[in-house]
Amino acid sequence: MAYDYEKSIRPGKLPHIWCPGCGHGIAMKGLIRAMDTCGLDKNNTAIVSGIGCASRLPGYMDYCTLHTAHGRAAAFATGVKMAKPEMNVIVMGGDGDGTAIGGNHFIHACRRNIDMTYVIFNNFIYGMTGGQFSPCTPTGDKASTTPYGNPDPIFDISKLAIGAGATFVARTTAFHATQIDKLIAEGIKHKGMSVIEVLDDCPTTYGRRNKFRSVVDMMKRLKEIAVPVAAASKMTAEQLEGKVLTGVLYKEDKPEYCEQYAKVIAKAQGRAV
Amino acid sequence: MAKKVALLQGNEVCAHAAVYAGAQFFGGYPITPSTEVAEVLSVELPKVGGKFIQMEDEIAAMASVIGASLTGAKSITATSGPGVSLKQELIGYACIAEIPCVIVNVMRGGPSTGMPTGPGQSDVQQARWGTHGDHAAIALAPSSCQEIFSETVRAFNLAEKYRMPVQVLYDEIVGHMRERIEFPEPGELEVIDRAKPTVAPEQYKPYDTSFGDVPPLAAFGSEYRFHVTGLNKAQDGFPTTKAELVDDEQRRQIRKVENETARADIEKNEEYLTEDAEIIVFAYGSIARSARYAVNELRKEGIKAGLFRPITLWPFPEKRVAALAKQAKAIVVAEMNLGQMVHEVERVSKGACTIAGVFRVDGEPINPGQIMDKVKEVR
Amino acid sequence: MSSSNEAVQKKGSTPRIEVIERYCKGCSICVEFCPTRVLEMETFVVQVVKPEACIKCMQCELRCPDFAIKVHTE
Numbered sequence: 107m108a109y110d111y112e113k114s115i116r117p118g119k120l121p122h123i124w125c126p127g128c129g130h131g132i133a134m135k136g137l138i139r140a141m142d143t144c145g146l147d148k149n150n151t152a153i154v155s156g157i158g159c160a161s162r163l164p165g166y167m168d169y170c171t172l173h174t175a176h177g178r179a180a181a182f183a184t185g186v187k188m189a190k191p192e193m194n195v196i197v198m199g200g201d202g203d204g205t206a207i208g209g210n211h212f213i214h215a216c217r218r219n220i221d222m223t224y225v226i227f228n229n230f231i232y233g234m235t236g237g238q239f240s241p242c243t244p245t246g247d248k249a250s251t252t253p254y255g256n257p258d259p260i261f262d263i264s265k266l267a268i269g270a271g272a273t274f275v276a277r278t279t280a281f282h283a284t285q286i287d288k289l290i291a292e293g294i295k296h297k298g299m300s301v302i303e304v305l306d307d308c309p310t311t312y313g314r315r316n317k318f319r320s321v322v323d324m325m326k327r328l329k330e331i332a333v334p335v336a337a338a339s340k341m342t343a344e345q346l347e348g349k350v351l352t353g354v355l356y357k358e359d360k361p362e363y364c365e366q367y368a369k370v371i372a373k374a375q376g377r378a379v
Numbered sequence: 380m381a382k383k384v385a386l387l388q389g390n391e392v393c394a395h396a397a398v399y400a401g402a403q404f405f406g407g408y409p410i411t412p413s414t415e416v417a418e419v420l421s422v423e424l425p426k427v428g429g430k431f432i433q434m435e436d437e438i439a440a441m442a443s444v445i446g447a448s449l450t451g452a453k454s455i456t457a458t459s460g461p462g463v464s465l466k467q468e469l470i471g472y473a474c475i476a477e478i479p480c481v482i483v484n485v486m487r488g489g490p491s492t493g494m495p496t497g498p499g500q501s502d503v504q505q506a507r508w509g510t511h512g513d514h515a516a517i518a519l520a521p522s523s524c525q526e527i528f529s530e531t532v533r534a535f536n537l538a539e540k541y542r543m544p545v546q547v548l549y550d551e552i553v554g555h556m557r558e559r560i561e562f563p564e565p566g567e568l569e570v571i572d573r574a575k576p577t578v579a580p581e582q583y584k585p586y587d588t589s590f591g592d593v594p595p596l597a598a599f600g601s602e603y604r605f606h607v608t609g610l611n612k613a614q615d616g617f618p619t620t621k622a623e624l625v626d627d628e629q630r631r632q633i634r635k636v637e638n639e640t641a642r643a644d645i646e647k648n649e650e651y652l653t654e655d656a657e658i659i660v661f662a663y664g665s666i667a668r669s670a671r672y673a674v675n676e677l678r679k680e681g682i683k684a685g686l687f688r689p690i691t692l693w694p695f696p697e698k699r700v701a702a703l704a705k706q707a708k709a710i711v712v713a714e715m716n717l718g719q720m721v722h723e724v725e726r727v728s729k730g731a732c733t734i735a736g737v738f739r740v741d742g743e744p745i746n747p748g749q750i751m752d753k754v755k756e757v758r
Numbered sequence: 759m760s761s762s763n764e765a766v767q768k769k770g771s772t773p774r775i776e777v778i779e780r781y782c783k784g785c786s787i788c789v790e791f792c793p794t795r796v797l798e799m800e801t802f803v804v805q806v807v808k809p810e811a812c813i814k815c816m817q818c819e820l821r822c823p824d825f826a827i828k829v830h831t832e
Contacts, residue, residue, distance in 0.1 A: 108776070108819060108828035116606075119617075120781055120825055126802075127785035131823025152599050154446070157609075165606055165617060170599040172449065173608035174442065175472050181439035185446025185454070188430045189404050190600045193450070211442070214435035283820045309785075322790040367430060374425035 129306025136286025177208025237311025497742030656685025
């Protein structure tokens, strides 16, 4: 059967604004399938984003949707979740939005282990503004502001999330389409801060500057660099050079922030904790 | 029954007033001289089932407040000038997306780190024009602890009623001054909640002007699903670049505060001996207390002085100040900055009388003597 | 859909491949990933040229970034 994506999308909102071949559409479909898998109630689920190409996603989705300011999605979402912990909160956006201008909010949301699912569409570039390098643009690559090659080292978003205290961290790519929804669904079900990084492609502002002949070339590249965590354990450091690990990278059970705050309320009200 | 009475500092009063107004959420970041607002709310909010969160920075604090308000919770943050500078990005967001919230600014000197423990009134224009773009602003300036209570409650009411951010501006002097305050009984002060939608969920539009210039705001997590964005949007809440739609929305968002009825509702002034006054002293916040003292002293000397004290700074009381400018020989504006509200007084006076200023930015309050000297100089 | 290009096959087991032309941006992902060359690009819109070859692997539907292809297998 054809998958019914329409029931999650606001009538009349497609086609979306993303360029031909943009991986965000593939990741969005994964997100929809994951939300369906988890049976999230539309009225009781907020999708919160920042600014950028990826952050346009909530506008299409028939949920409570909040398109915030650049980088601030996690902080807005924290307010939503704290004020109404019974709501499911999905945060999403791009690599620049989440880890540069929003980096502080991102790591602190991870540290609190607040029960949200943050899906980062990492296409290695600031797409909407025309292809400036982001904290995730590989060193040496071309961007509109790195005409001689990017001198900057990158952020490894998943490692950053683990280091900051997120209790479920996973990574996949737009090539691994069916893994996207599996990992996001697992993240949604996880109690605490979950981060799912989806490596995808920006053919328009990244691909054409970095000698990718086509969208399919970019997809193939994603396939090549991905190494499942289980396989990686049997590989040498040399073999892992230039690769990224995919799958569930980290998972642990730790007290969740809203539940911790419920104890604060109980104490303040003189009730037993 | 005797009212509950306490000796409290302004910041503490502000926190208690927020709870009285029905606040359910505080998101903040520590900054002198406002921290006691956060400290007291960290104690009081959980007692009433509310939430207190100390965020990672000022911007995040403002973001959390907007997010919480969208779920229907009355929300507040407290900060000082440097914090408001950081919050401006999202104060603009709350303006365009029309999300009710209260921002308390306990003013210190500036620019930048300035004099963190000293008082100032240098943020009054920031409260009006701090965020980019065209937008309306409401800012209230209490001058005593008791008034911090009533004005904080009123700030929530106006935020809810006009669906926008409202700032409470008071200087460090009032924030840290201890005074006797009487707690109003529940129900004694009016407490307003935002209008909720009455239409069926599928008909709901978050900016539906068929309900007037302040459309009802649904809550996230209710049966209403809608989209919120900081982009220019149409009445359905979705982004638009259509010229006429953008223009309509931008103008409505200013009109909702600046129309005659709204102004009459929002503006609030205190006048003292202005009826026959030849010289008006225009002062607000703690400096209005010096000004009142000066007016009394001047009257003893036979000088017909009066005090005009705006409690609502924004929207500016244009009509009343214009009328006073026609009546008086001069208006002396006393403020702890190098001349900010004086520009408004000059603008609306249109040259009808002499305008003079008593300004101070050295971290010391303006004393009555300075005001008296200036009045005598321009008389 | 008003602008859909549907190829219906007689064989019961052959799926109906629906292309929503208004959504298709011509990225070619579906064409490249189709293992049996059912699809072709024509002036930036995908066309179903060999529906009988479809093996219902659903790769085109899964990978289309634009919600433009549906494979109806029933």
